Amino acid sequence: MDHVGDVLKKFPSWKSSAVQGSRLSENFPGSETPDHCQICLGFRWVRVDVTLEDPRFGQIEPCVCWTNQSIAERSTRFLRYSNLDALTRFTFDTFNPDGLLGNDLNSTHYREGFNLALQFADEPSGWLLVTGPTGYGKTHLAVAVAKFVIARGYAVTFMAVPDLLDELRSNYTMFNDDSYQVLFEQVKNTPMLVLDDFGSQVSTPWAQEKLFQILNYRYNYALPTVIVLSGTLDDQEGRLKSRFADESFVKIATLGVIDRKSGRRLGEVPKPMLQSMTFENFRVDGNQPGNRNSENLTIALNLSKSYADNFEHNWLVLVGPPGVGKTHLAVAIINEALRLESAAFFAFVPELVDHLRYTFAPNSPITYDELFENVKSIPLLVLDDLGSQTTTPWAEEKLHQLLVHRHNSQLATVITLDHNVSLTPSLNSRLKDQRFVTALEISALDYRDVAG
Secondary structure (H helix, E strand, C coil), X not given: CCCHHHHXXXXXXXXXXXXXXXXXXXXXXXXCCCCCCCCCCCCCEEECCCCCCCCCCCCEEECHHHHCCCHHHHHHHHHHCCCCCCCCCCCCXXXXXXXXXXXXXXHHHHHHHHHHHHHHHHCCCCEEEEECCCCCCHHHHHHHHHHHHHHCCCCCEEEEHHHHHHHHHHHCCCCCHHHHHHHHHHHHHCCCEEEEEECCCCCCHHHHHHHHHHHHHHHHCCCCEEEEECCCHHHCCHHHHHHHCCCCCEEEEECCCXXXXXXXXXXXXXXXXXXXXXXXXXXXXXXXXXXXXXXXXHHHHHHHHHHHHCXXXXXXXXXXXXCCCHHHHHHHHHHHHHHCCCCEEEEEHHHHHHHHHHCCCCCCCCCHHHHHHHHHHCCEEEEEEECCCCCCHHXXXXXXXXXXXXXXXXXXXXXXXXXXXXXXXXHHHHHCCCCCEEEEECCCCCCCCCCC
């Protein structure tokens, strides 16, 4: 999988003219075409030809050869270079606008946030902030916006803020100044930028200054930007908070209220989920009576019940598309473990990765070692939606360490994942270990679809 810097280097240096640095042409999406335009020399972008007094002086615009290219051709290339290859399942169609739990508490926020994101995707203008508790679908919604825009033939760059800062730091040396400047300018000038996990980065004066420079530039030039906040608006640095508060330029999609007094800790299952996701109310007929997949759902239910009765030293892997009941069965297993007074830890994988990152922050109430050791050694661990996290080398390494440890120690683990998820060969090998791993693919209609 490409690093952020490797992906961005495939974009042109937006501030360079077409006649500068022919080395950039080999990194530009579309420059593989042998027939170079005589206007832009294959770069697809040219400087605006205006006088020094014109406010557009120094800016760039697509060459006519680029605008004449079909939308389908452009969107295919842009998707390839957007850093979204690991998030193929995150679209508006797979986003549930009624909320993850389907209760009234957050359904209004969800619906309003969903509609606001749709409006922004249809006409990207200004900024869109996506806020809400961890695990509520903020990244999903931001990626859906990005893919919608790409499908219409526009360039989008997606990245997690901690990874962006790591890439900038790695290039910020006296021997690598050119690479740093190219990367920094590309992030500032990309036609549409999506920043995930904003606020989860280690806050240092250098990091704050780099983020401010990027966002202040995009604010001044009114460049479309989507920002996924990992905290609240009040948590943000003062200068950026003032930008975020500009209601004429910034729209806020809220997917729920972050309640710092709720007392729910990472690893605990929200009470509404525990109440609504039991073996007793699992519907083997799916979303309609006579469902042709009821046999498969019955097998999944019985297999999960059997696992709950004897989960020690065993793994259960539930595979299938969204909405077939994987999480329901995983939570039902947690219910049984709690009834037996066994320690259990439920983790929506993107939320777990976010918390692990946050432990490096100076104000974190728990150290990384404490949290990671707890997750590694808990008697029963449920990893929900493995593969839906923002895929970075750091995240891949931490999840690999976690699963390898639990596999070697034969600690009870339940994993749910989409059937389209790609895992490393090492993890794939462990999930196929039939000595103590049981895997089942659930095939059924989406529970959330209205029966016809």
